[in-house]
Amino acid sequence: MSPTAEDPVLAVQDLRVTLPSRQGRLAVVDGVSLELRAGEILGLVGESGCGKSMTGAALLGIAPGPSGQVSSTAMRLGDLDLAQLDERGWRRIRGSRISMVFQEPQTALDPVFSVGNQLQEVIRRHRQFNRRQARTAAADMLASVGFADCARVMRCYPHELSGGIRQRILIAMAMVCHPQVLVADEPTTALDVTTQAQILHLLRDLARRSGTAVLLITHDLAIVEAICDRAMVMYCGRISEEGPTRALMQYPRHPYTAGLLAAMPRLSPGQVEPVKGIPGSVPAPGQRPPGCSFSKRCERADDLCRSQVPVLHGADPAMPAAVHRHACHHPLVHPIGSVTA
Amino acid sequence: MPGFEPTHRVWQKLRANRAGLAGFALVSLYGLIALSVALGWAGQEWSLVSGERWESASSEHWFGTNQLGQDIFQRAIYSVRIAFEIGLLVALTSTLLGSVCGAISGWCADTWADDGVVFITGVLDSIPFYLFAAAVAFAFQASAWAMQIAMVATFWTTTSRLVRAEVMRLKNRDFVQSALAIGLPPHLVLLRHVLPNTGHILLAQAAMVFVAAIKTEVILSFLGLGVQDGVSWGLMLAESTQEVLVSQFNNHLAAAIPLLLLLLGFNLMIDALQDALDPRQGSA
Secondary structure, three states: OOOOOHHHHHHHEEEEEEEEEOOOEEEEEEEEEEEOOOOOOOEEOOOOOOHHHHHHHHOOOOOOOOOOOEOOOOEEEEOEEEEOOOHHHHHHHOOOOOEEOOOOOOOOOOOOOOHHHHHHHHHHHHHHOOOOHHHHHHHHHHHOOOOOOOOHHHHHHHHHOOOHHHHHHHHHHHHOOOOOEEEEOOOOOOOOHHHHHHHHHHHHHHHHHOOOOEEEEEEEHHHHHOOEEEEEEEOOEEEEEEEEHHHHHHHOOHHHHHHHHOOOOOOOOOOOOOOOOOOOOOOOOOOOOOOOOOHHHHHOOOOOHHHHOOOOOOOOOOOOOOOEEOOOOOOOOOOOOOOOO | OOOOOHHHHHHHHHHHHHHHHHHHOOOOHHHHHHHHHHHOOOOOOOOOOOOOOOOOOOOOOOOOOOOOEHHHHHHHHHHHHHHHHHHHHHHHHHHHHHHHHHHHHHHHOHHHHHHHHHHHHHHHHHHHHHHHHHHHHHHHOOOOHHHHHHHHHHHHHHHHHHHHHHHHHHOOHHHHHHHHOOOOOHHHHHHHHHHHHHHHHHHHHHHHHHHHHHHHHHHHOOOOOOOOOOOHHHHHHHHHHHHHHOOOOOOHHHHHHHHHHHHHHHHHHHHHHHHHHHHOOOOO
């Protein structure tokens, strides 16, 4: 889907999530800005511990633990200013206008209640429906995520269902109030490959049909390539590169993105190149170097990288989000004319 | 895909367990006796002197009579009601107290609320149980509830610690996170999603407290710290310490055997319940 100039459904400026530590408060998410448009799927990619799940939870106003803090300079959902919401306000938004799908379908459903019961709980929480209306809405939602015998599924308890089916139900639960934004945190990681593909297609269909914007959090670039319109690469709590999926995958500007792509195993005829890893490992929060946090693992790094934090290039509010941006002092250069941004 | 409802599965598991079924039958029999005594259908003449001293078993006095000429059968039956009354009251109260304290403590782990609950349970648990129960029963002797207070005060701690541990385990599960992510406030998440998941622990623990309460009631009554305006197997056993010296065993047996059977039945039932109710067992 081509990016449009229409207003974003969700716009977040300078999102920060901090945790207390011995060295003071550590920013595990350090100034992330993002925009989501209706029906769009934005992939948020990064290694474990880079802050992508924290970013996702922060979009629902959920701080990591009692001592975590979420802040931002601006956070708007449509015409609603999320930054002004108190906890009660957030509870009205969660599950109805922004909802979430979790990684582990095995544990994300309450084992003691039936599927129908849990679906109806979401509906009755946010809509003034009576039991019958809630039942009907739940059945309709199950039908739209591809179940034929909805009445039967509603009577089932989670342990009676397989991982893929449970994930469908979780997606149904997240989508049942027709949210504007869906945060899907590694929704397919715990599933086998064929089921993964089904779930991903379901997510894409739902996004297109209902106009829900999806933030897909993943560590798997193949998933991004398969269904995301745009992608953001995250490293150490910051966005290192952002752009339309094709541009970003074909012409990565940030050395980290290039490294991730090189580390991606590909099956193509005649190609037997070994997969290349990125040297070193992700520094723990608190041990991040000054300047560019990737500088220690980057072969292009120089003194400038080690002293000055690179900003996301083209981070100009006037610029359309479809533009390919990167946060690197010495970006990779591709032959003129090949860059589609 | 689904084949049967889980309630069916619980029944299937229970039905397959013969010892458990026998336990159930035994406990229900006692339950019926307790109910009919409570409703006034039986055992009403427990204090009446209706015969001579130490009559042997007859159609009039099924288990004979005691030193005072009271009907032992009537007394043994009435004791079932006392035992159940105390067992139920103590089991319900300490389960309620234990689950509320344990849930709060587990949910708010590492806060002052948790520290407080853990401290209190630790202090109560560090006192030898029968000594503590006897001391409390003695201290509140004037009150009819002394024994019950003593038992609730000691029994709720185990439930509380079990629930606390389970809540701490459950609260990091994704379903708790997703309950928060659909906009439920934390107290409702705790009430609707976390506590129901501790149900199998609560039920089994309540049954165990029930048994422990009956045992403790008998012991305290035997010591003279328990039942005061009624009769209990403990009181019967206390009486019989004099009677066995002159080879009158009816009173002793009429208290000891029903107690033994009730405890046996309950233990079989609890084992079967634990196996059948654990949601982690038999999940695909």
